[in-house]
Every structure is written in structure tokens, then in C-alpha cells.
Amino acid sequence: MLSWEQSPGIALMRRERAWVEVNLSAIAHNVQQIRRLLSDQTELMAVVKADAYGHGATTVAQAALHAGATWLGVATIPEGIELREAGIDAPVLVLGANHTPEQIRAIVHWQLQPTLCTPRQALIFADVLAQTQQPSLSVHLKLDTGMSRLGTDWQAAAEFVQLVQRLPKLQIDSVYSHLATAEDPNRTIAKQQQQRFEAAIAQINACGIYPPRLHLANSGGTLSDATFHYDMVRVGLAIYGLYPADHLKAVLDLQPALQVRARVTQVKTIPPGTGVSYGHRYVADQERQIAVVAIGYADGVPRNLSNKMEAIVRGQRVPQIGAVTMDQLMLDVSAIPDLREGEVVTLLGQDGNESIAANDWAAILDTISWEILCGFKHRLPRIAIGK
Numbered sequence: 001m002l003s004w005e006q007s008p009g010i011a012l013m014r015r016e017r018a019w020v021e022v023n024l025s026a027i028a029h030n031v032q033q034i035r036r037l038l039s040d041q042t043e044l045m046a047v048v049k050a051d052a053y054g055h056g057a058t059t060v061a062q063a064a065l066h067a068g069a070t071w072l073g074v075a076t077i078p079e080g081i082e083l084r085e086a087g088i089d090a091p092v093l094v095l096g097a098n099h100t101p102e103q104i105r106a107i108v109h110w111q112l113q114p115t116l117c118t119p120r121q122a123l124i125f126a127d128v129l130a131q132t133q134q135p136s137l138s139v140h141l142k143l144d145t146g147m148s149r150l151g152t153d154w155q156a157a158a159e160f161v162q163l164v165q166r167l168p169k170l171q172i173d174s175v176y177s178h179l180a181t182a183e184d185p186n187r188t189i190a191k192q193q194q195q196r197f198e199a200a201i202a203q204i205n206a207c208g209i210y211p212p213r214l215h216l217a218n219s220g221g222t223l224s225d226a227t228f229h230y231d232m233v234r235v236g237l238a239i240y241g242l243y244p245a246d247h248l249k250a251v252l253d254l255q256p257a258l259q260v261r262a263r264v265t266q267v268k269t270i271p272p273g274t275g276v277s278y279g280h281r282y283v284a285d286q287e288r289q290i291a292v293v294a295i296g297y298a299d300g301v302p303r304n305l306s307n308k309m310e311a312i313v314r315g316q317r318v319p320q321i322g323a324v325t326m327d328q329l330m331l332d333v334s335a336i337p338d339l340r341e342g343e344v345v346t347l348l349g350q351d352g353n354e355s356i357a358a359n360d361w362a363a364i365l366d367t368i369s370w371e372i373l374c375g376f377k378h379r380l381p382r383i384a385i386g387k
């Protein structure tokens with residue numbers, strides 16, 4: 001079978017209906033902006049889990065490494081394997097927890113670096129490694145300082161780290177924790193987590209153990225406070241060009257990398273009183289010109305945006321009307337003269353002077369930009385632009 005790139009017919013079809021454009025120049029720009037906040041001693045991990053928040057893991061990883069990131073972060077082993085199969089040899093930290101012998105053998109085979117969250121998990125790793133030829137494995141120890149997710153309680157850090165230190169074949173590469181409220185302008189809880197982290201590190205040092213690397217910050221932590229940077233920062237959202245919170249906009253200039261576009265497939269005039277889409281949740285109060293657009297909730301346009309979102313056509317914002325359906329949605333294009341089939345509509349991203357960002361959708365839906373970005377489905381081809 002031909003791949004997308006090999007077949008000109010299919011390559012054309014990638015922009016036939018609806019697609020996601022990923023601007024690699026924006027990724028590079030964002031990485032460089034973030035790097036400027038960091039000291040020379042602080043490394044930048046590009047977090048490319050969940051297919052790089054929907055942007056395409058391997059293209060984003062390559063662009064981020066080229067622009068100054070030195071580590072990659074993924075959630076799962078298959079996500080790490082995808083990077084290795086693409087020929088990427090940068091260090092890859094698996095942020096999620098893994099326990100089974102099969103998982104551990106895959107981590108070793110693909111030269112991924114695991115997160116160890118508990119003493120029990122460390123013992124399983126040591127057991128499985130003992131049965132392999134592998135001389136050693138770099139591991140990262142996770143402490144829970146207040147997120148109440150993965151990790152050993154910070155007060156038990158010293159025992160945990162000492163145990164791993166004594167186990168054969170396990171090399172401690174880093175000790176890390178994760179902030180629960182990094183986006184909050186009120187830093188009380190984040191600062192408390194930092195104090196706990198530092199108290200745990202002091203205890204670890206008191207045992208004569210000095211982990212080569214400490215890290216704590218996600219995007220919010222990285223943008224909000226340089227004392228959160230330590231030896232490395234783990235940045236996802238900001239690399240994709242979105243601010244974790246509005247109050248952090250002054251800190252640096254980010255450009256959204258993702259644009260979602262789709263084609264107009266039909267244009268029609270409807271008389272006053274005409275209902276539009278399932279349930280007739282929109283009824284025209286006067287004659288309207290409407291456009292049918294080939295994208296829907298099966299592509300990742302949330303149905304809850306029905307009658308609430310806008311799109312950009314020929315550089316002009318127009319309202320979406322009626323229920324978003326599985327594969328299509330309708331726009332009121334009365335303000336756009338002579339709109340034709342095949343013209344391109346921008347759902348997210350920039351067209352002329354207008355732009356709509358993931359955080360605009362997130363605000364309407366009372367959710368966060370992270371969830372919007374991860375919501376675009378595989379039916380939408382990812383097209384890299386701006387190299």
C-alpha cells in the first residue's frame with residue numbers, strides 16, 4: 001500500500017475535506033522563547049505525550065530537539081517506541097507508571113527511561129533486569145509533594161531513594177515531582193510543594209545521595225517562577241503555543257502551532273423560519289446564506305460548541321449555526337458574498353487578521369486548552385507546514 005507521501009492522489013486528498021496544520025516554525029519559536037527563560041544549566045524536556053497534544057509526535061519532537069530541547073517526555077511505552085522507530089535517539093522519559101515484566105523488557109529494548117513511583121515497583125524492575133543481559137537502566141524517581149497522583153510520599157523519599165540506590169542495575173538519573181496548581185496566580189500551594197520537594201531532597205542528600213537531576217515544573221511552573229526550574233523543566237502546552245493561564249501572557253511570546261481547517265461543500269440560501277441541523281436548534285429569523293462545512297464532532301469539534309462557536313472565512317468571523325453533526329457543521333455566511341464550494345474555512349488558527357485559539361473554545365466549554373488540543377481525531381490528516 002502507498003503511504004500518504006508516496007501517492008500524489010492521496011497526498012492531494014489530505015487537504016480535500018478537513019485537516020490539522022501544524023506549524024513547525026511556531027514550535028521552534030516557542031521552544032526558543034522558553035529556552036530564553038532558562039539558565040544554561042537547565043535542560044528543556046519537550047512533553048510530546050498524546051501524539052504531541054494532537055500535533056503529531058515525531059514531527060514535533062524533531063522540531064523541538066532541533067530548536068533546543070534535549071529531552072522528550074511521553075506518557076506510555078508505545079508513545080516512546082513511536083519516537084524510536086522514527087529514528088529519534090534523544091533521551092525519552094516515560095512519565096506514566098509501568099510494572100509488568102513485558103513493559104520493563106520493552107523499556108530496556110527501546111532504550112526508554114522509566115518513572116519509578118514506589119519501592120514495590122523498583123523491586124519488580126530489579127527482578128526483571130536481573131534476568132536480562134542489560135548492565136544498567138537509568139530510572140527517574142517520582143515523589144508526591146501534593147498532587148496526590150503518582151509517586152512516593154515526599155516524607156518517605158529518603159527510604160525510597162536509598163532502596164533504589166542499593167538495587168543492582170538501577171541508576172538514579174533524576175528525582176522529580178509534579179505541581180498541582182502551577183497555573184494559579186496564587187502560588188501558595190505550589191510553593192508548599194516546592195518546600196516539600198526541597199525538604200525531601202535535603203533528606204536524600206543527608207544519606208549521601210546526590211541525584212544528578214532534579215525537576216518539578218510543567219509549563220505553568222516554568223513560566224511563573226524561575227526557582228521552579230532546577231536542572232530541567234517538562235514543558236508541554238507552551239511548546240504548542242498556548243499560555244497555561246492569561247496572567248502569564250506577559251512573560252514570553254508564544255505562537256499557537258495548530259490550525260484546523262475544512263472545506264465548504266455546499267452553499268445555499270434559506271428563507272426566514274427555516275430550521276437548521278438536528279433538532280432545529282437554530283431557526284433563521286430572516287433570509288440567510290448558509291455554508292455546509294466538512295468537519296464535525298467525529299473529527300474533534302465538540303458538539304457542545306453548537307450555536308456558540310465562530311469560524312473564519314476569507315479573513316472574516318462568521319457564526320456557526322445549528323447542531324454540530326458527526327461529519328459536518330453549518331455556518332451563517334450571509335456576510336460573505338459569492339462564497340463557493342471548496343473554499344477553506346478556519347475553525348482554529350489564523351486567517352488574515354482574525355484568529356481563534358484553543359483557549360477560546362475552552363472558555364466556551366468551561367474546560368482547558370489541553371483537552372481541546374488532544375481532542376482532534378485521527379480522521380484529520382496532520383500536515384506539517386513552515387519548516
Ligand SMILES: *Cc1c(COP(=O)(O)O)cnc(C)c1O
Nearest residue numbers: 047095178218219234235236237
Ligand atoms: C503532561 C505533563 C507535563 C506537561 O504539562 P504542561 O502543563 O502541558 O506543560 C509535565 N510533567 C508531567 C509529569 C506531565 O504528566
